[in-house]
Amino acid sequence: MAVAGPSGPVMGREDVDRALARLATEHEAIESSLLSLQDHSGRRLLEGAELTGVTKERWAATDAAITALWTHFEAYTDALATAREIRSRRRWPTQTELRQLTELLRGEGVSVTGEAVPDAARSLTGPARLTERYSLEQLLARMNTWYEQAMETVAAADSVWSALPARIDLLAAETQRVRSLAHAVGVRPGAHPSGDELEELIAELTELRAQSVSDPLAFWRARPAPGRPDTSRYEEAGRQLDGIRREVEAVMHVRDDAKHRLGRLRDVLSRADRTLTEARSARVEVLSKILASDVPAVSGPASVLHERLAMAEEFTRSAQWHRLSPLLDSLEQHADDELLRARESLTAVTAPLAVRAELRGRLDAYRAKVARLGMAEDPLLIERYDQARRLLWSAPCDLAAAERTVQRYQQAVAESGAQRPPQDRR
Known part of the structure; x- marks a missing residue:
């Protein structure tokens, strides 16, 4: 929006004609800007949404500013129409008409009806609404201020609405997919930490979406200019989901590999048991064939490992993959150690x-x-x-x-x- 020139002495005919031409151009630009603001998607959404928080407060002020904008624009239009009517009366306007035109175009000749006068302050014969007088320059300055305020608010809200809800919906859909996989492998609330984290993440995304829709300006960062939506909570939720997904995939890998690992464990423990049996038989033979008093004793099979192997097989049957994973890791290490111990025992017994x-x-x-x-x-x-x-x-x-x-x-x-x-x- 342009700003009218300063007031001065009584304008001449040429000055009036130039001022009217400039004001006509400005009027067209103002009207185009106001119509653009009226049709802005952000304004329409703000007007129809159930707002909360910061956005509710700012939209109330912005809506009042937009109303004032149109009120002042109507006064501006009326003043311009009056000036055109006076100028159109004759080719060479009189001094009186020139003074009127000067007052309209440069002086405080534009009347604007403002807010209602409070009942407590209203006199018996006083006006029901306040009326203020401005120059076109002052009028335009006020309109520029309100327009910038309104455009900043509606553009920021529109930017947040464009950036966050749709992305949150996609992340929520992916979260539900991960949740289905997690439940399939026993990662559930109360049974696995990732199950609890997943439920908390779903609640966070639900709350985040509701807040981004009802209070978009709470997610707007005006600095540095020109400003941007604050997506930090969304990005943190995405990182949390990646961590949960990796944990679920690890549990799925345990499920897919469980049969092979359990088979290997049974084989290792069976070889350890056979080796210990062979060592016990060899010890009997050594004691009968070799005159020696230092033949080491041979322990029995590791019953604890067999009990834990049975527990692992039960976890497999009940699909408790998240519990199976750490158990298998521990069992594999102890089973290998048990086989090594059995072989060392056989070697020690058969040394004579x-x-x-x-x-x-x-x-x-x-x-x-x-x-x-x-x-x-x-x-x-x-x-x-x-x-x-x-x-x-x-x-x-x-x-x-x-x-x-x-x-x-x-x-x-x-x-x-x-x-x-x-x-x-x-």
Whole structure:
């Protein structure tokens, strides 16, 4: 909107004609702006919505400003029409007419009917409504102020309504989809933290949408200019949903992988049990065949792990995937540890048998060496060999004595080989 020029002395005919032409252009621009404001989608929505909070307060002031705008525009139109009528009376206006035109165009010649006078302040013969007088310049300045206020309010509300409710609806729909998946895998309120978070998120989105519709200006940030909708709560809700979705997908992965993991657990625990059974049998054999007092005891199967495995299978049957996940993680670690413990127990129990087997192998190797050297008939070597063999093939076997006897046999073989003439050793 343009601003009329300042008042001055009585205007001449040319000044009047130029002023009327300028005012006609300004009038057309003002009318176009007011009609644009009247048709603005934000104004129509504000006019028909049930508003609350900041928006309700600001719209009440803005609506009054729009009403005042039209009142002042009508006064502006009337003043311009009066000036045109006076100017159209004759080609060369009289001084009286020029003074009238000057008062209308530059002076405070425009009357505007204002608010009603309160009953307590009204006199018996006084007016029911206040009437103020302005110049066209003052009138235009007031109209500009109200227009900017009105456009800022309706544009901000329209911007928030365009930015938030539709996006919240999409996020709410995605939240419902995640909720369906969550319930399918047992992520429910009271049963899993993510189930509680999901219900809280749904309530937050419902409240956020209602507030963004009824109080859009509460979500408007005017600074920095030109301003923007505040979407921080919406964005935080989106981040929360992403976190819940990841948790639900992790639980779904547990469900899809549960059969394989449970099968592996059963296999590992079964191998651990078989290994422990083998170790117990081997211990009986060692105690009967080896003269030893330090054979370690062998524990029974890990009943606690079997009980927890049964619990995991029950969680699978009842679709409690969220409880199954941490249980499987713990079970897999303990089952692997149990199998390792069983193998170490078997190794420790069978160590004496391994020592006996090594001594037997060494004794046979040296006997073969004696035969190659042609000393198979040596009485000392025959005696030493028989002594070692009796000890190694007797039950229970005294490993310490047998090892000493094998070493004496080895030493005798070495000494006999060194004493034989070179030709005999060929």
